[in-house]
Amino acid sequence: MNRVIRNDFTAPELLLQELGVPEPNDIxxxxxxxxxxxxxxxxxxxxxxxxxxxxxxxxxxxxxxRSNKPRQRFSLGHExxxxxxxxxxxxxxxxxxIGNLVRxxxxxxRVADTYAADLLLPRYLxxxxxxxxxxxSFSTVEQLAxxxxxxxxxxxxxxxxxxxxxxxxxxxxxxxxxFKAAADVPSRWFPRDDLDADSYAFDVLHREEDRSRxxxxxxxxxxxxxxxxxxxxxxxxIRVGAGKILxxxxxxxxxxxxxxxxx
Ligand SMILES: [Zn+2]
Numbered sequence: 328m329n330r331v332i333r334n335d336f337t338a339p340e341l342l343l344q345e346l347g348v349p350e351p352n353d354i355x356x357x358x359x360x361x362x363x364x365x366x367x368x369x370x371x372x373x374x375x376x377x378x379x380x381x382x383x384x385x386x387x388x389x390x391x392x393r394s395n396k397p398r399q400r401f402s403l404g405h406e407x408x409x410x411x412x413x414x415x416x417x418x419x420x421x422x423x424x425i426g427n428l429v430r431x432x433x434x435x436x437r438v439a440d441t442y443a444a445d446l447l448l449p450r451y452l453x454x455x456x457x458x459x460x461x462x463x464s465f466s467t468v469e470q471l472a473x474x475x476x477x478x479x480x481x482x483x484x485x486x487x488x489x490x491x492x493x494x495x496x497x498x499x500x501x502x503x504x505x506f507k508a509a510a511d512v513p514s515r516w517f518p519r520d521d522l523d524a525d526s527y528a529f530d531v532l533h534r535e536e537d538r539s540r541x542x543x544x545x546x547x548x549x550x551x552x553x554x555x556x557x558x559x560x561x562x563x564x565i566r567v568g569a570g571k572i573l574x575x576x577x578x579x580x581x582x583x584x585x586x587x588x589x590x
Contacts, residue, residue, distance in 0.1 A: 338411060339404075339446035351452055351475045356403050359446070360388060365410055367403065377402035378419040379409055386410055397478040401426060401443050408442025409435070426481065428497075428505040447477050448485040463490045464541060465565045465575060479567050483575065492584060494576040496549075497567075498522055498532060504571075512578060513586050516550055523548040528564040528574045538565040546583070549576060558583055 336344065346362060348354055360367050365379070365386045372378075372391035376398070379388045388406045390399050405425045409418045413435055424436045425443075453471065460467040463486055465479075472482040480497075487495045487507050494516070496506040502520045522529045526548045527539035541563040546555040549562070561577040578584065 336451070337442075337445045339407075339442055340449045340451060343446070343449055344451075348449075348452075354447060354449075354475070356400060356407075356446075360403065360407060363407065363410060365407065369399070375419050375421050376425050377406050378417070379406045380417050381410065381414060395478075397472070397476060397481070398426075400447060400476055401478065401481055404443030404446045405436075405439045407446065408439030411442055412438055426478075428484075428507065444481060444485060448475055448482065450489065453485055454489050457486060457489055463493050463575065463577060465538065465563055465573075468575075479565065480573065483573055487575075492578050494518065494578065496574045496576065498528065498572050498574070499570050500532065511584055513584065513588070515552065515587060516578065516583065518549050518576075519551055526564075526574075527562055528572055531564040531566055532570075532572050536566075539563060546578070546580075 342359065342363070343354065346359060357367055364384050365388050368387060368389045369392050370389050371393055372389065375391065376394060377388065377390045379386050388403060390402050390406070392399070394402065402420070402425050405420060406418065409416070420436070426440055427436065430437045453475070456471060456474070457467070465483070468479055468483045468486055472479050475482065483495050484507055487493055487509055491509050491511045494506060494508040494512055496518050497504040503518060506518050508516065522532060526544060527542050530536055531539055539562070541561055543559050544562045546558040546560045549555070549560070558580045560580065562574060564572050564574045567573050
């Protein structure tokens with residue numbers, strides 16, 4: 328019998344459907360790993376987050392117990408990504424190998440990250456919940472992170488992939504670490520490296536607050552383009568670790584979203 332290729336689902340989403348996973352609470356990684364030939368071990372690893380040792384069609388995945396549970400789940404999903412795409416190679420993945428957005432999307436570690444995101448936050452379960460939420464915000468991200476047992480960062484990244492006109496930016500005291508924009512945001516909106524002292528994100532990074540409420544701010548606080556001074560956008564920031572913040576920008580201005588590429 329010919330297998331029907333369903334282009335609208337990724338490999339991990341097809342795996343979840345094959346296993347009949349109807350709710351986020353049913354994304355139980357141990358039986359999923361077992362189904363694809365992997366045994367899971369949890370150990371207090373030093374120097375790496377997770378590793379996979381495979382032989383033939385069986386593998387052992389070891390995940391460190393030194394990281395929190397959402398991180399352990401993402402690392403396990405990442406190793407299952409290596410098993411799916413890079414079978415035959417053993418991998419030892421350090422902290423910076425997993426969930427590192429500075430890497431190119433073609434590199435094996437990013438490919439494994441994408442597999443993990445699709446497995447833990449499958450679009451067919453995530454998108455209906457996102458649509459039901461009132462508006463894109465960190466409170467929506469926090470609710471979904473609890474339901475899917477994922478980190479705030481992984482959940483916020485998924486939100487950006489599936490929500491128009493938004494941008495997620497990560498800063499530390501050293502400047503911008505990475506950003507991700509929704510598909511409809513034109514590439515001319517490239518965020519500044521530094522944090523403007525007028526931004527509410529600046530207060531969260533440098534003062535005591537753990538988060539800001541959603542506020543309107545001039546787009547020139549975030550973008551160096553001269554046209555930015557004409558627009559107002561929404562900004563919301565949350566602290567996600569020591570010295571690390573995430574900002575969600577909503578560029579809900581039709582003029583900003585005009586594509587100038589073919590002008
Ligand atoms: Zn890896």
